[in-house]
Amino acid sequence: MITRIWLTFKQHRFETLAITVVCVVLTVGALIEAYRLSSLNVPISCFNGSYEFSGLGTPTYSAGAHCQALVDSFMGLQNGLPMNLVRIMLLLAPLLAGIVLGAPLVAREIEQGTAPLSWALSGSRRRWLLGKVLAGVVLLVPLMLAVGLAAEVLEGALDPGVDTHAAFQNYLGRGSFDVFWALAAFAGTVTLGTLFGRTMPAVIVAVIVCLFVRVAWEPGMARIVLRPMAVERTQMQGQFQTFYGGGNGVVIAPIAPTPSSGPSPSGGPSPSSEPSPSSEPSPPVIGYMPYWVQTDLYSYTQVFLDGKPFYGDPYTLPGYQMQFDASGNPIYPDPSTMPNWVDYAIPGSQYWPVVALESGFLLLGSLVFGAVALLWVDRRRPY
Amino acid sequence: MGADGGASTATATAALVAHGLSKRFRKKVALDSVDLSVPAGSITALVGPNGAGKTTLIRVCMAFERPNAGRVEVDGVDPWRHRSEALRRVGYVPQTPAVYRGLSVEDHLAMARSLHSGFDADYARRRLDQLGIPLDQRADTLSGGQGAQLGLAIALGTRAKVLLLDEPLANLDPLARREFIQVLLDAVRAEGSTALLSSHIVTDVEDACDRLAILGGGKVRLDCPLEEARRTHRLTDADSPPPGATAVGSFLGKGGQKVMTLWRLAGADTDGADGQSAAPETTSLEDVVLGYLAAGRGTAGLQLN
Structure with missing residues (x-):
């Protein structure tokens, strides 16, 4: 098997070398960028400052000149070209690596007429394909693990003071997810290559499908698969996201979320759980988020009417628009006839279950694609 | 035996047998109820024009194509039902030399060994050494003849009982063709294996093969030993048929001045063929093949002024 893996690498030496070089460069680049950010040693309190304008003079930074210089440097690095390049590549690398390696694996054998030679020698085409797929997995897993870990380190540097394992900021583009994205793209593209028997069509279709899946994945998962993990945002006060410079930041001290209180599609929350953040007692302030950090994963907004889930268009309800009497005084509608929006989100404490579940889905998708390829390679013509 | 060639009773010792084998590609019939028997230990030339069904027949034997009807057995095993066995x-030697461009000759042997448990890499290496093909040379830098030899060496290295060669000579120069056939002959004689060599170059297979199968229009037109094919046919002009002979097909003779007709002699299955002489005259293999190919196409367009 080692011989076959090695020969597969030699056979696809361009793809192997290109992916290896890109991944190594990307890993090193991400670590360098993370180091540059971390080496600034910006105190978290510095991020809480804001620019104050007085007349026509230069705006001053409320946290002090020293903080201003540090934050400016931080932002300069964060918005610089190298950082943007690294972050875009970190996002695309797993998909591209899977596509570039997966497309020619079977398709090129068919295009170049070598499949009849291999299939005549190997009694089992499935074993032949497994050997080639194994070579791809052996290459992709360590490289993508390195890229994913570097992305994790970079994320930590971009969000100082935040536990990246309890926040969903860019969670699909770092850590072990890179491995699973790459494997799914690889398996899917191998399957397309086996179905089409041509490399370029497989690449084109794979790019379109992968981009669509990547974009649709998070909202799809959050609204459908992860729905049972969602809790009302009112129960998560202190974990809300906010924007850097917007108000006083946000308190980190969480009120313990109660995942078990997540809504059921049929029932929804009880009327007593209607949100009224202004009337809730404020949790104790023990710290501040440095800037925009997504500690929770947005799930969905549910409309309730009279304490029950409402699935129609709330804007058509009779009480929604303000009515006036003959004297021009507003007629206040019965509150129970007014629609009530409730935000649900998945708290950061659910980070690892979410990662496990979504990784499992990606792995399952890879296995399904692989099974289709194995079935089809057994049936198709080698030319 | 084919439609015109009489019945074969040698299926018990046949290395490759096809019974009523049919294969269609949409409306195009590639094989039409083909019955063929290749005796063990023989080298059979499978001859026919382009589109006759030669490649399809071999691909069915390799389980690359599924037959629409009938069955084929390779050394007693149905390849579609028991592919690995x-x-x-x-x-198998494919039509065009199938080599991995980025791999060396030695890599090809290593790959064959990893895919085929019984592959004898030393045997294949010796064959290539004898031909002076460097093992460390990249396959994409081999000449056409060397590429074909590499394909043959890999096929021989499997030590298979049956060799299926799909027009391996088509793209080779005359010297490379001669070398290829010599290597094949040596190996088959030494190993006692069976070979089915598909080609449309009659002169190349004439010296190498001991048996002839002519495919035309998806049907077997003739299937018999080479010597019998020569002995039992006569080529004359259309006006002077041998006594009791059956016309097979007419085609333009050499020089293009005269329409010639191939005749199958009466009592062709018996020794002596025409029964008129102790040392019977023979017809060239090329004329026999041309006669059957012409029969497949019809004689339209062959009338001369």
Whole structure:
């Protein structure tokens, strides 16, 4: 098997070398960028400052000149070209690596007429394909693990003071997810290559499908698969996201979320759980988020009417628009006839279950694609 | 035996047998109820024009194509039902030299060894050494003849009982063709294996093969030993048929001045063929093949002024 893996690498030496070089460069680049950010040693309190304008003079930074210089440097690095390049590549690398390696694996054998030679020698085409797929997995897993870990380190540097394992900021583009994205793209593209028997069509279709899946994945998962993990945002006060410079930041001290209180599609929350953040007692302030950090994963907004889930268009309800009497005084509608929006989100404490579940889905998708390829390679013509 | 060639009773010792084998590609019939028997230990030339069904027949034997009707057995095994068992018994040389461009000759042997448990890499290496093909040379830098030899060495290295060669000579120069056939002959004689060599170059297979199968229009037109094919046919002009002979087909003679007709002699299955002389005259293999190919196409367009 080692011989076959090695020969597969030699056979696809361009793809192997290109992916290896890109991944190594990307890993090193991400670590360098993370180091540059971390080496600034910006105190978290510095991020809480804001620019104050007085007349026509230069705006001053409320946290002090020293903080201003540090934050400016931080932002300069964060918005610089190298950082943007690294972050875009970190996002695309797993998909591209899977596509570039997966497309020619079977398709090129068919295009170049070598499949009849291999299939005549190997009694089992499935074993032949497994050997080639194994070579791809052996290459992709360590490289993508390195890229994913570097992305994790970079994320930590971009969000100082935040536990990246309890926040969903860019969670699909770092850590072990890179491995699973790459494997799914690889398996899917191998399957397309086996179905089409041509490399370029497989690449084109794979790019379109992968981009669509990547974009649709998070909202799809959050609204459908992860729905049972969602809790009302009112129960998560202190974990809300906010924007850097917007108000006083946000308190980190969480009120313990109660995942078990997540809504059921049929029932929804009880009327007593209607949100009224202004009337809730404020949790104790023990710290501040440095800037925009997504500690929770947005799930969905549910409309309730009279304490029950409402699935129609709330804007058509009779009480929604303000009515006036003959004297021009507003007629206040019965509150129970007014629609009530409730935000649900998945708290950061659910980070690892979410990662496990979504990784499992990606792995399952890879296995399904692989099974289709194995079935089809057994049936198709080698030319 | 084919439609015109009489019945074969040698299926018990046949290395490759096809019974009523049919294969269609949409409306195009590639094989039409083909019955063929290739005796063990023989080298059979499978001859026919382009589109006759030669490649399809070999591909069905390799389980690359599924027959629409009938069946084929390679060394007693149906390749479509028991693919891995059948392929262990077959060495295959494809039409164009199928080599991995980025791999060396030695890499090809290593790959064959990793894919085929019984592959004899030393045997293949010796064959290539004898031909002076460097093992460390990249396959994409081999000449056409060397590429074909590499394909043959891999097929021979499987030590298979049956060799299926799909027009391996088509793209080779005359010297490379001669070398290829010599290597094939040596190996088959030494190993006692069976070979089915598909080609449309009659002169190349004439010296190498001991048996002839002519395919035309998806049907077997003739299937008999080479010597019998020569002995039992006569080529004359259309106006002077041998006594009791049956016309096979007419085609333009050499020089293009005269329409010639191939005749199958009466009592062709018996020794002596025409029964008129102790040392019977023979017809060239090329004329026999041309006659059957012309029969497949019809004689339209062959009338001269």
